[in-house]
Amino acid sequence: MKAVHFGAGNIGRGFIGELLHDSGFEITFVEVGQEIVDRINATHTYDLYIINRNYEKKTIDKVKAYSPITQEKEIIAAIVEADIITTSVWADNLPKIANTMARGLKARLAAGKSRVNIMACENAFFATNILKKALLNCTEGMTEDEMTKIGGFANVSVDRIALHSIKDGVSVPEIDEAFELVIEKNKLVDPSAEPIKGADYADNLDMYLERKLYMVNSGHAASAYLGQLYGCATVQEALANPVILEEAVGTMKEAAKVLVKKFGFKEADLQYFIDKNIKRFTFPALKDEVLRVGRAPIRKLAEQDRLVGPAKQAEAYGYEYKHLAKAIAAAFLFVNLDDDQAIEVQDFVKQNGIEKAITHYTNIQADTELFKVILSNYNNLLHVKK
Numbered sequence: 336m337k338a339v340h341f342g343a344g345n346i347g348r349g350f351i352g353e354l355l356h357d358s359g360f361e362i363t364f365v366e367v368g369q370e371i372v373d374r375i376n377a378t379h380t381y382d383l384y385i386i387n388r389n390y391e392k393k394t395i396d397k398v399k400a401y402s403p404i405t406q407e408k409e410i411i412a413a414i415v416e417a418d419i420i421t422t423s424v425w426a427d428n429l430p431k432i433a434n435t436m437a438r439g440l441k442a443r444l445a446a447g448k449s450r451v452n453i454m455a456c457e458n459a460f461f462a463t464n465i466l467k468k469a470l471l472n473c474t475e476g477m478t479e480d481e482m483t484k485i486g487g488f489a490n491v492s493v494d495r496i497a498l499h500s501i502k503d504g505v506s507v508p509e510i511d512e513a514f515e516l517v518i519e520k521n522k523l524v525d526p527s528a529e530p531i532k533g534a535d536y537a538d539n540l541d542m543y544l545e546r547k548l549y550m551v552n553s554g555h556a557a558s559a560y561l562g563q564l565y566g567c568a569t570v571q572e573a574l575a576n577p578v579i580l581e582e583a584v585g586t587m588k589e590a591a592k593v594l595v596k597k598f599g600f601k602e603a604d605l606q607y608f609i610d611k612n613i614k615r616f617t618f619p620a621l622k623d624e625v626l627r628v629g630r631a632p633i634r635k636l637a638e639q640d641r642l643v644g645p646a647k648q649a650e651a652y653g654y655e656y657k658h659l660a661k662a663i664a665a666a667f668l669f670v671n672l673d674d675d676q677a678i679e680v681q682d683f684v685k686q687n688g689i690e691k692a693i694t695h696y697t698n699i700q701a702d703t704e705l706f707k708v709i710l711s712n713y714n715n716l717l718h719v720k721k
């Protein structure tokens with residue numbers, strides 16, 4: 336079986352690549368980083384390291400890689416022959432891969448090939464739908480009809496901590512042993528076939544996506560943003576501070592209350608889920624930088640994303656959101672001179688003031704209680720900043 340995966344980064348090689356390999360796929364990566372492409376093609380293998388098993392090495396074989404800049408013809412040919420197509424390039428980059436993927440899918444249609452499962456494995460709500468939109472709107476412009484004829488576009492929820500270190504000048508993935516990949520079953524080409532071993536298959540993806548983004552990612556983001564304010568370099572350092580731990584767990588609990596109401600999750604199950612994830616975040620051998628976990632704050636402050644999403648829903652249900660509001664306020668103070676989004680937020684706040692920034696990035700209106708709580712937290716946190 337053959338897989339084409341766009342993005343040979345931490346999740347691409349460290350998570351999706353591993354599962355595809357273990358499910359019996361030969362993988363063709365499509366990757367803009369030439370050094371990663373060359374490294375993969377040098378041996379047609381790559382290594383990954385499992386953090387919780389004392390960084391045990393695992394070698395993934397039967398892989399090759401193409402550059403989308405110089406090898407589009409080869410990528411199109413690989414898409415024609417693929418049994419599955421996946422991505423992990425960042426949701427914002429999906430429009431950038433759309434033309435090549437559309438050309439491949441159109442060539443596949445022309446060749447009379449069967450429908451293929453397509454999944455965008457990104458931390459975003461219904462990322463595969465975002466990819467579909469990009470395929471519709473790109474200059475290559477696929478129609479809805481063409482997409483239906485050639486693809487089973489299944490959304491997924493992606494949960495694994497995948498970091499990297501640099502070995503011989505190239506990044507190598509380091510992964511947490513625990514993971515969860517939930518696949519939208521009814522959108523698959525054959526809903527009764529389970530193409531990726533180790534994944535879960537569900538019809539109601541909303542509840543799993545919200546549990547992942549609004550609980551795992553809210554607590555993680557809160558640790559990163561507050562951690563930086565308290566002078567911590569890693570999430571592990573941050574969560575060793577009981578004040579930050581309480582805030583991070585608080586965001587997860589506030590989100591959990593919403594999910595119990597909305598989807599009927601059992602409170603005890605979500606409490607277990609919180610404890611399990613705090614254990615994952617604080618695993619002693621893990622050194623996860625607040626700069627990585629807090630990266631791209633504009634994406635993380637968006638209305639539907641990990642902090643504002645649950646806060647708005649909590650407000651609508653009349654539930655508490657004080658921890659989420661504090662984490663949102665802290666995100667507005669996140670500094671990383673290597674992160675374009677962090678720079679943009681800081682510049683926007685400087686030029687327009689925090690009030691305008693809150694509404695601009697979160698779409699939370701100034702006349703709401705949530706807005707006021709975020710604003711007062713922001714002003715208090717200015718004094719904490721180290």
Ligand SMILES: NC(=O)C1=CN([C@@H]2O[C@H](COP(=O)(O)OP(=O)(O)OC[C@H]3O[C@@H](n4cnc5c(N)ncnc54)[C@H](O)[C@@H]3O)[C@@H](O)[C@H]2O)C=CC1
Nearest residue numbers: 342343344345346366367423424425431457458495496497
């Ligand atoms: N790292 C993690 O622990 C987790 C990451 N995710 C999600 O997975 C996605 C990827 O994250 P990471 O792997 O951490 O990032 P990464 O930066 O390590 O990997 C992304 C890869 O995509 C490549 N890329 C970017 N644009 C491309 C294009 N146009 N064509 C081909 N390749 C392209 C980059 O060069 C890079 O190698 C993101 O959406 C992230 O939110 C989800 C859960 C956990």
Ligand SMILES: O=P(O)(O)OC[C@H]1O[C@](O)(CO)[C@@H](O)[C@@H]1O
Nearest residue numbers: 458495496497551552555628630
């Ligand atoms: O990848 P994002 O959306 O920037 O989120 C940061 C981190 O959150 C997690 O999904 C888990 O909390 C990661 O491991 C991830 O990389």
